[in-house]
Amino acid sequence: MKLHTVRTYKSAEPLAREDQLAWKLAAVATDPVAVEADVIEMIGNRIIDNAAVAAASVARGPIRSARAQALGHQAARGAAVFGLPPDVKVSPEWAAWANGVAVRELDFHDTFLAADYSHPGDNIPPILAVAQAKGLDGAALVRGIAAGYEIQVDLVKGLCLHEHKIDHIAHLGPSAAGGIGALLGLSTEVTYQAIQQALHVTTTTRQSRKGEISTWKAYAPAFAGKMAIEAVDRAMRGEGAPSPAYEGEDGFIAWLLSGPAHSYQVPLPEPGEPKRAILDTYTKEYSAEYQSQALIDLAKRMGPKVGDFGDVESILIKTSHHTHYVIGTGASDPQKMDPKASRETLDHSIMYIFAVALQDGGWHHARSYAPERAQRPDTVDLWHKISTEEDPAWTARYHAKGSDKAFGGKVIIKMKDGRSIVDELGVADAHPAGARPFARPQYIEKFRTLAEGIVERAEQDRFIGLVERLPLLSAAEVAQLNFIVPAERLGAAAPAGIF
Numbered sequence: 001m002k003l004h005t006v007r008t009y010k011s012a013e014p015l016a017r018e019d020q021l022a023w024k025l026a027a028v029a030t031d032p033v034a035v036e037a038d039v040i041e042m043i044g045n046r047i048i049d050n051a052a053v054a055a056a057s058v059a060r061g062p063i064r065s066a067r068a069q070a071l072g073h074q075a076a077r078g079a080a081v082f083g084l085p086p087d088v089k090v091s092p093e094w095a096a097w098a099n100g101v102a103v104r105e106l107d108f109h110d111t112f113l114a115a116d117y118s119h120p121g122d123n124i125p126p127i128l129a130v131a132q133a134k135g136l137d138g139a140a141l142v143r144g145i146a147a148g149y150e151i152q153v154d155l156v157k158g159l160c161l162h163e164h165k166i167d168h169i170a171h172l173g174p175s176a177a178g179g180i181g182a183l184l185g186l187s188t189e190v191t192y193q194a195i196q197q198a199l200h201v202t203t204t205t206r207q208s209r210k211g212e213i214s215t216w217k218a219y220a221p222a223f224a225g226k227m228a229i230e231a232v233d234r235a236m237r238g239e240g241a242p243s244p245a246y247e248g249e250d251g252f253i254a255w256l257l258s259g260p261a262h263s264y265q266v267p268l269p270e271p272g273e274p275k276r277a278i279l280d281t282y283t284k285e286y287s288a289e290y291q292s293q294a295l296i297d298l299a300k301r302m303g304p305k306v307g308d309f310g311d312v313e314s315i316l317i318k319t320s321h322h323t324h325y326v327i328g329t330g331a332s333d334p335q336k337m338d339p340k341a342s343r344e345t346l347d348h349s350i351m352y353i354f355a356v357a358l359q360d361g362g363w364h365h366a367r368s369y370a371p372e373r374a375q376r377p378d379t380v381d382l383w384h385k386i387s388t389e390e391d392p393a394w395t396a397r398y399h400a401k402g403s404d405k406a407f408g409g410k411v412i413i414k415m416k417d418g419r420s421i422v423d424e425l426g427v428a429d430a431h432p433a434g435a436r437p438f439a440r441p442q443y444i445e446k447f448r449t450l451a452e453g454i455v456e457r458a459e460q461d462r463f464i465g466l467v468e469r470l471p472l473l474s475a476a477e478v479a480q481l482n483f484i485v486p487a488e489r490l491g492a493a494a495p496a497g498i499f
Contacts, residue, residue, distance in 0.1 A: 002270050006158070007263035008254040009247045017192070021246040021266060022174070022199070026191035028154075028268050029147040029178035033275065035471075042278050043145050044467045045443045046110055046121050047128075049283050051463060051483055052447035053109050054082045054102035055454050056365060059491030062215040063102045066222065067490075070098035072499025079129035080482035083490055092133035093229040096126035100222025106365050107217075107347050111290035112153050112281040113322070113398070113407060115160040117168045119221065120175075120281050123148030126225030127179045130232075131478050138473030140183050141481075146275040148179025153277035158266030162326070164257050165206045169224040173202030176228035190235045197231035197241035198224070203256060209326075212335050213344035283438055285430035285446075287365035291323040292353045293428035294408030299357035305421050306413060309359055309382050313416045318391040319409030320398035323350060328388030337384060339375040346374060354411075355383040365450070397426065403433060455483050 004024055009015045017023045035043075057063050063082075070081055070090045078089030082102045090098070100122060103109055109121040127144040130136075152175035161170055177198040181191030202224040208216050235241070246252045254260050269275060286296050295317065306312065317328065324330035327350045335341045336349035346352050346369055356368050359379060367373060374380075388409075397406040406426030413421040429435040430442070438446075444464060451460055463483045466473060473481070 001267045001273070003265045003267050005263050006246060006253065006266055008249065008251065008260040009244070011249045015244055015247060020192075020244045022195045022244065023188065023192045024268055025151050025155075025174060025178055025195050026181065026188045027271070028150060028275070029182045029191050029195075030186065030188045031269070031271055033269075033272055035142050035146045036274050036276065039146055039274070039276055039278055040142055040471050041440065043142055043149075044470045045438070045440055046145075046278070046283070047124060047467050047470070047481070048443045048447050048464065049109050050103045050121050050124050051082070052443070052450040053106050053287075054099065055447070055483060055485070056108070056450035057102050057105040058083045058454060058485055059489060060105055061491075061494070062105055062218050063098070064491050064494040065497075066098040066101040066219070068494035069497065069499050070094040075133075077133055077135075079132035080479065082482060083485035084482075085484055086480060086482070089132075092126075092129040093226045095129040095132070096225040096229055097222045099125040099129065100225045101218050104218040104221050105215075106287045107289060108284050108287040108365060110281050110283040112156055113290060114153075114157045115399075116156045116162055116171065117322075118152055118156045118171060120149045120152045120278065122172050122221035122225065123152060123176050123179050125222070126176045126229050127183055128478075128481065129225075130180050130229060131183055132481070134184065135475040136183060136478060137475045138469070138471050138478055140185075141473070141478055142471050144179045144183025146278065147182035148175050149278040149281065150269065150275040151175035151178040153280055154266060154268050158264050159257065161257070162206060166256055167204045167206045167208050167220060169220050170199065170203045170252075172221055172224040173198035173228050173231070176225050177231050180228060180232045184232070186232070186236065190232075193239070193241045193243075194228070194232040194235040196243055196245035197234065198228045199245045199252060200242045201227050201231070203252065209348065210331075211333055213342060213348060215344065217344045282428075282431050283443070285428060285438070286363040287347075287368075288353050288363060289327050289348055289350070291320075291327055291407050292350050293430070294406075294425045295319075295350060295354055295411070296357045296363050297429045298408065298411055298423060298425040299354050300361050301425070302411060302413065302421060302423050303358045303361050306358065306415075309378060311416050312382060312385055313414040315354070315382075315386040315414070316412045317350060317354065317386065317388045317409050318412070319350075319388055319394050320407070321390050321395040322398055323394075323407070323409065324388045324390040327353075330388060330390065339380050340371070341374070343369045350388060351386040352383050354386055355379055358382070451483070454489055455485055459484055
């Protein structure tokens with residue numbers, strides 16, 4: 001890997017295309033290096049992971065709405081939509097939209113945290129949709145997904161968005177565009193233009209994950225994937241984009257990040273170096289914000305030591321800056337303490353999550369968010385005794401390299417009788433460095449658990465069988481890389497709209 005310095009340039013300063021970040025990202029995407037076996041294995045794991053959470057959410061309101069919108073754009077040379085039969089195809093950007101919402105709705109797929117946040121699995125729906133629409137095989141799909149993950153992870157390592165209140169989909173648009181460029185075998189020039197346009201049109205504010213969080217939280221990554229497909233299509237037709245998108249005098253860094261006086265360091269593979277960034281990412285065992293994963297495991301461990309939860313005086317979670325200010329009391333969001341808050345808001349309240357996990361000894365993607373669960377008086381009482389505090393040591397571990405990197409915290413439970421119960425955990429049990437790291441059997445188990453009662457067992461087997469042969473799949477088999485759900489399990493028809 002090589003670190004690349006990225007800063008603002010005045011219009012009068014020469015900056016060759018080859019020195020621009022968007023070009024360098026495009027060069028990484030279009031470098032035809034072979035995808036290594038362990039990377040292919042993990043790509044398969046994440047395709048299964050995405051399908052698992054999509055199956056669990058397929059009848060939820062936001063997914064029904066997105067699917068209905070997509071069905072207004074059916075196309076003979078289209079892509080598949082989760083849950084629908086193979087003869088139903090929609091234009092790829094709309095397949096990416098519908099499938100992206102299904103993948104993102106439960107906040108239950110993979111994550112990568114560094115200078116910024118990300119869910120790199122959001123790259124898969126747009127890349128797969130284009131592969132299906134263009135009749136590409138498994139080898140091309142693997143190449144595209146490896147590139148999408150690489151670009152996303154490298155951007156997340158180098159450019160912090162959240163401190164400027166920019167939503168993390170600003171890294172997803174460029175990574176999906178780069179992944180699609182790799183998938184299609186496009187030139188560096190075309191991919192460069194697509195990456196720039198995707199950045200330009202997917203830069204939005206973090207209000208989508210602040211205050212009263214709405215269903216747009218699930219739609220935002222799908223929007224980025226949809227825009228990436230449109231950006232690539234336009235670039236393939238010979239059209240350009242705002243340039244230089246990152247370094248321009250009126251560009252991304254100058255006005256939306258730290259400004260002309262600041263420079264960033266973005267790590268990228270050297271030419272010929274394999275794209276292995278997906279191996280730095282990790283999935284979720286629980287349907288909640290990633291920074292709560294280790295703390296849920298910790299709550300499961302601490303709960304039996306508490307006894308009567310009514311005897312708790314207070315609970316303090318000492319954790320990283322990110323956890324405290326995004327999902328903790330440092331966010332200063334009263335909604336995070338509101339028993340009538342939306343599922344999306346509760347998902348971003350570590351106070352709520354820890355209280356429920358402590359009482360229940362676990363976490364369920366549906367029951368743990370049910371209104372009757374959130375409004376249970378004893379839970380509300382316990383929940384409102386919980387606060388968070390930034391601990392510089394945990395912030396340092398959040399940003400550390402290698403085995404020192406951690407996303408958990410230290411919990412101090414003070415009892416009314418004066419006792420204190422104290423414990424800490426750095427990484428979730430399912431993390432690659434955790435007590436029970438996920439591998440292919442765990443991904444399959446997650447899929448089967450979440451698909452139970454929704455996707456028929458034979459259909460589950462068919463889908464898993466395709467993933468097991470991923471790099472060898474024919475174009476016809478890639479087109480079948482989807483799962484079908486009986487119509488009566490897809491939920492009621494969505495309200496009417498324009499399409």
